[in-house]
Amino acid sequence: MNFASKDPSKDSLKINFMKLISIDGKSILDYAGRGIFGFSCESIWNFTKNKFYNPTICLPTEGVLKVEQDGKIFDINIEDYFYKSFSITNFNIKIDGVPKRRWVYGKSNKVEFLKKEAILYIYLDNLYEDSDFISKIKELGKNKKIKKIVIDVRDCYGGSDLAWKNVLKAIIKDPLSYKIDLAYNDTEIMRKKFKEYEKISKPETITWLNNQKVRIINEESYITPDDNSLKYNGKIYVLTDEEEIRSAANPFVAYCSYQDKLVSVGTVSNRLSGFDKKTTLFQLKHSKYTFRLSTTMDITNCTKPEDIYHAFPEVIVNPSFEDGFLYKYSIYDTKSEEYLRKYDNIFKKVLELE
Numbered sequence: 001m002n003f004a005s006k007d008p009s010k011d012s013l014k015i016n017f018m019k020l021i022s023i024d025g026k027s028i029l030d031y032a033g034r035g036i037f038g039f040s041c042e043s044i045w046n047f048t049k050n051k052f053y054n055p056t057i058c059l060p061t062e063g064v065l066k067v068e069q070d071g072k073i074f075d076i077n078i079e080d081y082f083y084k085s086f087s088i089t090n091f092n093i094k095i096d097g098v099p100k101r102r103w104v105y106g107k108s109n110k111v112e113f114l115k116k117e118a119i120l121y122i123y124l125d126n127l128y129e130d131s132d133f134i135s136k137i138k139e140l141g142k143n144k145k146i147k148k149i150v151i152d153v154r155d156c157y158g159g160s161d162l163a164w165k166n167v168l169k170a171i172i173k174d175p176l177s178y179k180i181d182l183a184y185n186d187t188e189i190m191r192k193k194f195k196e197y198e199k200i201s202k203p204e205t206i207t208w209l210n211n212q213k214v215r216i217i218n219e220e221s222y223i224t225p226d227d228n229s230l231k232y233n234g235k236i237y238v239l240t241d242e243e244e245i246r247s248a249a250n251p252f253v254a255y256c257s258y259q260d261k262l263v264s265v266g267t268v269s270n271r272l273s274g275f276d277k278k279t280t281l282f283q284l285k286h287s288k289y290t291f292r293l294s295t296t297m298d299i300t301n302c303t304k305p306e307d308i309y310h311a312f313p314e315v316i317v318n319p320s321f322e323d324g325f326l327y328k329y330s331i332y333d334t335k336s337e338e339y340l341r342k343y344d345n346i347f348k349k350v351l352e353l354e
Contacts, residue, residue, distance in 0.1 A: 021073070024063030045270060067321070076321070093322075093330045098338045100331050111137050114337055117351060118147040120232075122167065123335050127159030127248045134170045141171075141230045149232060150350055152239040152335065154266070155328075158247020168223050173231040176223040178258045182277050182296045183214040190295060191215070193280050208304050216299070217277065237350045240266035240313055241328075251275045251298070254310040258300065263353070264313035266346050267324070273310040274298025315353065317346045 020028045065076040108125045111133070120141050149171060151164075168176065184190050186203050194201070194215070201215040225231070240253045250273035256264035277296040283289065297308050323345050328334055340347040 019068040021066040021068055023065055024060065069321070093326060093332070095327070095330070095332050095339070095343065097342070098332045099336050101333045108335075109133050110335065111140050112337060113140055113144060113146075114341075116341075118145055119350075120144070120146050120149045120171075120230075121152065121337075121340070122150065123152045124156050124164065124167070124249070126157060127161075127163035127252075129160060129163050129166060134166055137167065137170045138226075138228060138230060141232070146230070146232055146234070148234060148350065149236045150239060150347070151236060152347075153245055153249040153252060154239055154241040154346075155244045156246065156249040158245075158249050161248045161251060164248065164252045165223050168236075169226045169229060171230050171232045171236065172223070172225045172261070173229070173233040175225065176259055176261065178221060178223075178255065179300070180219045180221075180258075180275050180298060181300045182217045182219065182275060183299045184217075184277070184296045186213040186215045193295065194277075197277075206299070208302075214297075217296075234261075235353075236262045237353070238262060238264045239346050239350070240264055240269070241346075245269070250310075253313065254298065254300075257310070257314060263315060265315040265349055265353075266313045266317060267319060268313070268316065269309070269311045271309065271311065274300070274308065315349060317349050319345050 022028060060078065062079050065078060067074060067076060108123070109130065110123045112121045113119070114121055120137075122137060151167065153164075183204075183206070184194055184201075191198065197215075197217055201217045204214055204216050206212045206214055238253060238256050240249075245253065250269075250271070253264050253266075253269075254274045256262040275298045276294050279292045280295045281290060281292050283291075298310065299308060302308055322343075327339075327343055333339060334344070
């Protein structure tokens with residue numbers, strides 16, 4: 001497990017890790033690579049350790065975890081947290097004052113106005129275009145003195161870029177302009193696949209990517225506010241997590257680094273992110289096996305290979321063990337106002353920001 005934080009007193013990035021040493025006295029190496037419920041899963045490159053790691057393991061429902069964080073070694077009794085059941089994604093934790101989970105995965109976009117902090121909180125668990133939800137944002141925020149807007153895409157499984165752009169259109173006062181550089185390999189097959197972009201792309205050699213020959217598409221676009229938008233002119237904070245955002249949620253987080261009005265807050269992803277042009281169909285010659293691949297890289301503001309991942313949010317939060325591993329899988333509604341204010345360190349970080 002890797003949790004990250006930025007030390008504001010230094011220019012360099014400081015990464016804090018929770019190291020899982022053993023499970024019930026056995027080395028973590030005996031468990032690594034088996035994935036949730038014993039199925040294999042992908043490995044992800046860790047830039048700070050310069051090696052691959054596996055973000056999920058198959059945990060038993062009893063025993064002791066020995067972990068190390070910030071130079072301290074301590075034990076966690078699994079039975080203190082797990083239900084006595086087959087599922088390993090529900091934890092028996094009592095959180096006073098927090099309602100139990102009621103939202104349904106995939107159908108739980110929500111907007112609330114938190115009066116105490118004058119925050120308009122928008123949670124997006126999917127990015128499907130929804131005109132009713134956009135109207136709800138406008139109605140709830142209308143005629144309110146909003147100090148901050150928070151858009152939470154943690155656990156969002158994605159959808160369409162148009163969805164998050166429509167949310168911004170409902171909020172902003174002035175247009176947001178952005179320029180994006182997308183690169184694809186300058187090869188015969190890719191030139192055929194991207195023939196329609198030939199006139200607007202240019203050949204270039206990327207020196208910081210082993211002199212890779214590519215063609216670059218420079219795109220400039222605008223997000224213009226709706227006529228009846230909230231005319232909000234302050235900061236918009238976008239909450240992100242380490243592993244649990246997918247698809248169109250990733251370019252939304254990357255987009256924050258291109259805009260002064262938007263600030264991404266959360267943990268390091270270590271997954272390839274950023275904008276994409278289109279996914280391309282390929283077919284193997286003999287088997288005729290057909291598959292689709294993303295074939296462009298978002299190289300906007302990139303100066304070294306790891307920048308292509310767009311993995312680091314602008315404000316990095318170092319969650320506790322409970323934040324990153326226990327509470328998020330509990331039976332409690334982690335998107336409720338009570339939970340956000342009392343237990344959510346990423347949300348609480350936003351309260352500290354100007």
